[in-house]
Amino acid sequence: MTDSIITKGLTVAFDGRQALEDVTVEIPVPSVTVLIGPNGAGKSVFLRSVIGLIKPSSGSINVLGFDPVAHPDNVKRLVSYVAQKEKFSYPVPIGVDEVVMMGLLADKSIPRVRTKNDDLKVKEALKVVDMSDQYERPFDKLSGGQQQRVLLARSIIRQPRVLILDEPFNAVDVATQSLMIDYLQRLREQQVGIIIVTHDTNPLACLMEQIMILNKRLIDFGPPKKVLRPEVLAQVYGNNARVLDEEPCPIIVTGDIHG
């Protein structure tokens, strides 16, 4: 089993438009990779291709030794995915415990019976994300940050080797964001690979090991100090983003800078 996610010439097209074009990259596992790019750059498409939800038009994908198209079940056991919250249907009355339980029961055979041991594991996962007091609360009654933590618990209960998060900090306050980043740090220490799509790399400055910049094509990939350079960012964001060379990682600043 290889310890990386490799795409070679990955091209994805649907609805008559090219979403990804010839993306070749090798993401080491474990590591923390932050994926950035403008809206419509194909970031979510890249993630969904990696976990086998979208079939590439051409090129290949290898996730820890498995092709997500040929061996989707192997990939789905190794990789956990937290989609953007906007994709959830909130009219469905479902409890916090049941949402996290999805992560466990999805791997069981039908009728996917819930055991006492499963309940304990769910409680443990909720404790990790500081949500154990919300065990039976309806999911739609939680705040955006609390929902994101529950979804994180659902992913980590599967004990993945790779955790993929699509814009996890949207509508999340600073305290929750900080708590989630602390938890991601602990996962990284446990040798879990993490790929995060975000529009703001700054909160992850201390955590990220690679940055991948995508704008349908791969613009750049590598350590933050190598990638976060004005001439690279200008290719994606024009002159709207500037880079402050801070330690341990450069900071991206948008808008006018005075003084």
Place this chain on the structure above:
Amino acid sequence: MVDLLAPFLIRAYIAVVLSGISASAGSVAVLRGVSYLPAEASHSALGGVSIAVFLGYILAVNIDPFYFAVLFSAGSAVLVAYAGGRLDKDSLNAALGGVMAVSLAVYALLRGLVPGNLKVIIDGYLVGDILLLTSKDLVQLGITVAVALFFEVLFYREVMYICFDSEGAEAMGVNVKFYDYLMFFLMGLSGGLMCKIFGSLLVFALVLAPAAATRMFSVHVRTYLLNTMILTILLGILGLFASIYLDLPSSGVIAGLTSAAYVVSLVYFKAIKKA
């Protein structure tokens, strides 16, 4: 004085219970974002009934329209899932209208080609009468409900997961495509059943109204499905008694009660939300 244990009433009680179990499909439709699907399916059943009656007429054979009704209702629901794509609710609702239009066109065309005595059979599925159900009807309905209930219980979690987060479920290895088609098939089947019991015109009131009413007060999928079943059965029995004592059409009274339950629930829910 009507004997409340008269055979035709006992058959009606059983039909109410069967329709209550079927009404849980309305809840699934609400959760899946295709609330009108059971009603669409019941209208599509009319196309099947018309074909059965028309074929029976030209071939001079006796064809039971019920089988064509459930075949068309379940088939049309699956067609909606296929035509609309699985995840896009707007496309699904557009496909729902398109499929229903085709079935209704078949219904209108073929109904016009059969003699008056056969039109009555077709019209029985348009405005049904729960008091006219025969023992054979109940056996057919019972078997179909049992099949639907079996799959609903067996795949309860799959249904819940797909309605809540289909992409997440797929990412975890759930065969979303298969279960989604199965879900549509079962919702369509229930639409066909309700068409037989109450007539397709009243399926909105019998399937959608209780599901919409109980949704406001249910905090879990399991209790939501149960609440819909219980409310439909209670109002069905109450409606039967009321129709007997008031000498009014049973299906109409039951539909009136379920619709009233929705309105009362809505007003109450808005009031407690405001308070």
